[in-house]
Amino acid sequence: MLLLGNGRVITRDPATPYLADGAVAMEGEVIREVGSTAALKAKYPKAQFVDARGGVIMPGFINAHTHIYSGLARGLAIEGNNPTNFLEVLEGTWWNIDRHLTLDGTRACAAATILECIRDGVTTIFDHHASFGEIPGSLFAIEEVCEKMGIRACLCYEVSERDGAEKTRQSIEENAAFARHCKEKNSDMMKAMFGGHALFTISDKTFEEMVKANDGMTGFHIHVSEGMNDVIDSRENYGCRSVNRLYYNGILGPKTILGHCIHVSPAEMDLIRETDTMVVNNPESNMGNAVGCAPVLKMFEKGILIGLGTDAYTHDMLESLKAELTIQRHNACMPNAGWGEATGMLFQNNAKIGARYFEKPLGVLRPGAAADVIVMDYRDFTPFSHENIDGHMLFGMQGHDCTTTIINGRLLYRDRQFVDIDEAAVRAFCLEQSKKLWGELNHRAY
Numbered sequence: 001m002l003l004l005g006n007g008r009v010i011t012r013d014p015a016t017p018y019l020a021d022g023a024v025a026m027e028g029e030v031i032r033e034v035g036s037t038a039a040l041k042a043k044y045p046k047a048q049f050v051d052a053r054g055g056v057i058m059p060g061f062i063n064a065h066t067h068i069y070s071g072l073a074r075g076l077a078i079e080g081n082n083p084t085n086f087l088e089v090l091e092g093t094w095w096n097i098d099r100h101l102t103l104d105g106t107r108a109c110a111a112a113t114i115l116e117c118i119r120d121g122v123t124t125i126f127d128h129h130a131s132f133g134e135i136p137g138s139l140f141a142i143e144e145v146c147e148k149m150g151i152r153a154c155l156c157y158e159v160s161e162r163d164g165a166e167k168t169r170q171s172i173e174e175n176a177a178f179a180r181h182c183k184e185k186n187s188d189m190m191k192a193m194f195g196g197h198a199l200f201t202i203s204d205k206t207f208e209e210m211v212k213a214n215d216g217m218t219g220f221h222i223h224v225s226e227g228m229n230d231v232i233d234s235r236e237n238y239g240c241r242s243v244n245r246l247y248y249n250g251i252l253g254p255k256t257i258l259g260h261c262i263h264v265s266p267a268e269m270d271l272i273r274e275t276d277t278m279v280v281n282n283p284e285s286n287m288g289n290a291v292g293c294a295p296v297l298k299m300f301e302k303g304i305l306i307g308l309g310t311d312a313y314t315h316d317m318l319e320s321l322k323a324e325l326t327i328q329r330h331n332a333c334m335p336n337a338g339w340g341e342a343t344g345m346l347f348q349n350n351a352k353i354g355a356r357y358f359e360k361p362l363g364v365l366r367p368g369a370a371a372d373v374i375v376m377d378y379r380d381f382t383p384f385s386h387e388n389i390d391g392h393m394l395f396g397m398q399g400h401d402c403t404t405t406i407i408n409g410r411l412l413y414r415d416r417q418f419v420d421i422d423e424a425a426v427r428a429f430c431l432e433q434s435k436k437l438w439g440e441l442n443h444r445a446y
């Protein structure tokens with residue numbers, strides 16, 4: 001048993017939202033009890049005690065949309081790549097990178113991403129992967145790294161026709177094989193979705209093949225109207241809006257995630273709501289790609305389940321939260337807008353999205369919930385409780401304040417040191433693979 005105590009506990013459980021000197025007792029993969037440090041120490045004298053050192057104990061963060069494939073891109077400049085629109089960003093940067101990813105490159109991307117996630121207190125990721133350099137086995141390679149390093153994940157491969165019929169077939173087969181594997185394995189640490197890149201690189205025939213290969217096993221995870229490409233392609237080639245295209249192709253539903261949804265009309269939002277489809281927005285990435293601001297406030301009004309991701313722009317969910325709040329206010333020209341929406345996306349809706357895939361409750365500290373718990377090194381100098389925790393997090397905390405990360409009851413990171421993960425070896429492997437990748441992209445040695 002693990003007993004994490006001597007901290008201020010924010011549970012996100014309305015029954016016991018805050019304990020000023022609290023502790024969390026974890027048995028195996030779940031939380032057994034939340035209570036005062038003294039009481040739980042007395043009750044579980046044999047438990048391994050982990051000292052939060054006065055920090056804030058809280059549920060680990062859930063990132064509802066990220067991309068492991070970008071794991072080796074930090075600091076990379078691709079010579080001659082100077083994108084002036086979103087399609088050029090994809091063609092010059094991301095598609096270029098993922099065409100050079102082998103299974104080893106994918107493994108290194110996964111290791112780099114997971115290392116950063118654990119350090120930033122992210123305990124669950126919904127990943128959307130692409131490695132057109134080597135597709136077969138890529139999701140299984142990521143699974144191996146996730147299991148070894150200890151993160152909870154839901155994976156998919158992005159089907160796209162951009163590299164021809166054979167790669168399209170391979171990407172469909174990779175999703176289907178991995179979904180079958182996860183179904184058989186039935187682990188609460190690893191789930192599968194059926195990925196699609198975006199509507200403008202997928203024909204109706206391919207959608208039909210995806211639905212057939214999926215055979216009702218899981219939901220879809222696809223980018224939707226991130227740039228205007230989807231909107232224009234759907235209108236010109238299919239005579240309808242993007243979400244309508246997804247609807248008639250059988251892609252929408254309660255287990256499907258639509259990434260971004262920037263250029264969606266009110267009628268498309270109604271369709272998303274009526275089919276109980278999920279949306280995940282990634283504000284920092286949207287600003288970085290200059291694609292616009294998603295109508296998040298409107299989607300809340302419509303009752304859509306909308307969560308928060310990072311699109312791998314960062315692994316720090318608090319950075320994404322800050323960006324969501326400020327872009328929504330800026331866009332609405334309203335300084336009091338978006339607070340409940342932005343915090344609701346990260347702290348409530350990401351947990352609800354998690355619940356559509358994982359059996360154990362995530363994003364909450366209470367008996368029976370997943371033992372995914374973090375500690376943030378945060379010293380307040382103003383009143384602090386569950387009533388104003390979101391304000392403290394928005395203006396006072398960042399991901400790197402995480403000092404301790406426990407996932408599925410396994411202590412992975414303690415007092416800013418990795419436990420059981422040889423960080424130097426992981427970094428060396430990532431460096432070796434990134435030199436290889438960068439060398440191929442720029443035709444020179446690093």
Ligand SMILES: [Zn+2]
Pocket residue numbers: 065066067128223259311
């Ligand atoms: Zn994305």
